[in-house]
Amino acid sequence: MLADLIDKPPQMPWRLCFDRDCLIVLRKSLHAVTPEEGCALLLGDSGPEPRVRVVWPCCNVWRPGLQGLEEQPGRGSGVPPSRQTRFALAPLEQIAAHRWARRRGLHVLGNAHSHPGGEPHPSRNDRRWAAADGVVVIDAGSGGLAGWWMERSRPRPGSDPASAAKVHPLPLVDPDGASLDSTGVSAINSHCRPLR
Numbered sequence: 001m002l003a004d005l006i007d008k009p010p011q012m013p014w015r016l017c018f019d020r021d022c023l024i025v026l027r028k029s030l031h032a033v034t035p036e037e038g039c040a041l042l043l044g045d046s047g048p049e050p051r052v053r054v055v056w057p058c059c060n061v062w063r064p065g066l067q068g069l070e071e072q073p074g075r076g077s078g079v080p081p082s083r084q085t086r087f088a089l090a091p092l093e094q095i096a097a098h099r100w101a102r103r104r105g106l107h108v109l110g111n112a113h114s115h116p117g118g119e120p121h122p123s124r125n126d127r128r129w130a131a132a133d134g135v136v137v138i139d140a141g142s143g144g145l146a147g148w149w150m151e152r153s154r155p156r157p158g159s160d161p162a163s164a165a166k167v168h169p170l171p172l173v174d175p176d177g178a179s180l181d182s183t184g185v186s187a188i189n190s191h192c193r194p195l196r
Contacts, residue, residue: 019175043056064081
């Protein structure tokens with residue numbers, strides 16, 4: 001199963017470190033497909049404080065019925081589901097990223113995606129479709145950037161497999177440990193300009 005390919009820290013990390021160039025690549029690649037949701041895999045060093053060293057941009061391959069889960073309405077009332085409110089990573093891209101990372105001593109830490117015109121919080125579908133525990137970064141453009149730990153405990157026999165994952169905020173920091181604000185800019189490195 002593809003969820004087994006994600007190399008995840010053994011426990012919830014206390015923060016997520018981003019190499020500066022990775023944050024630039026992430027935001028540019030996610031916004032390149034606006035108004036659709038962009039998506040990417042985050043590769044790097046795992047452990048109590050994972051560090052993103054490579055962003056692996058992916059194609060959004062979502063289509064109705066792809067996930068096999070009952071669809072919920074998109075953002076806003078009555079909005080039909082589309083790539084503007086959904087994303088899915090191609091399984092072959094996930095396998096390729098995993099193999100590439102392994103050959104270089106890196107791990108697949110989790111994924112990132114955009115919420116164009118939305119908020120940087122996991123949606124109900126993000127929580128329902130989480131396949132495994134892992135890092136999720138959501139970029140809502142002018143709405144901000146935020147990191148999350150999605151906790152998908154192993155379902156108990158007889159439990160609903162579509163139940164929502166637990167969500168925990170995950171602070172984002174730069175390599176010096178300075179907190180990144182909602183635009184992805186370090187307060188210490190204020191010479192950096194917000195990405196738009």
